[in-house]
Amino acid sequence: MLLFLVAVSLQIADASPxxxxxxxLLEALNTTEKIWLGIRSYDWQEASQRHNCVYIEKQTLTETQYDFKQxxxxxxxxxxxxxxxxxxxxTPDxxxxxxxxxxxxxxxxxxxxxxxxxxxxxxxxxxxKNTGETQ
Structure with a gap:
């Protein structure tokens, strides 16, 4: 089963009750599967350097630390x-x-x-940090 983590704008995040x-968080990260980034509401770098087909792979995970490759x-x-x-x-969020x-x-x-x-x-x-916007 594939795992998807999505980094998107706050409007979608507010929909969860x-x-x-x-x-x-530990459950989401604790997988040997690739974690695919389904949607991103921002460019990681400038648009000409847009990252496509982004996924991460767990290297190590403890209750306090997580190492991964993107x-x-x-x-x-x-x-x-x-x-x-x-x-x-x-946090409250x-x-x-x-x-x-x-x-x-x-x-x-x-x-x-x-x-x-x-x-x-x-x-x-x-x-x-540059715009103060939640992304």
């Missing part, structure tokens, strides 16, 4: 980036994880806003 918890295509070429996440606290590229760079806090166990589908958001 129940706020996920840290156990939901695979994506730009201009027909496959790329792989490695990330480390510290699983954070429960859902559990968080602070994700940092292993090559160095900015840490981004993602919040799991929706988790549908039966369909293995969720919504992750983050706040864009």
């Amino acid at each position: 129940q706020v996920p918890n840290i156990m939901d 695979h994506y295509i730009i201009g027909g070429e496959l790329y792989v980036s490695e990330f480390h996440a510290v699983l954070g606290s429960q 859902g559990p968080t994880m602070n994700v940092t590229p292993k090559s160095g760079g900015e840490t981004i806090t993602y919040t799991l806003r929706t988790w549908k166990k039966a369909s293995k589908c969720g919504v992750l958001t983050y706040i864009n």
Whole structure:
């Protein structure tokens, strides 16, 4: 069974009646399957460098840390980036994880806003530090 995590705008996230918890986040991440990014409401970089066919693969997972590889295509070429996440606290909006590229760079806090166990589908958001928008 494929697992989908979707990073989209807050309007969709608000549709869920129940706020996920840290156990939901662990369940979402604890798979040997590829986690495909179904929809993204923003460009990771500039539009000319848009990441397509994005999926992640778990390397290690504990109750507090998550290491994964992100695979994506730009201009027909496959790329792989490695990330480390510290699983954070429960917020009123859902559990968080602070994700940092292993090559160095900015840490981004993602919040799991929706988790549908039966369909293995969720919504992750983050706040864009440049615009203040939730994406």
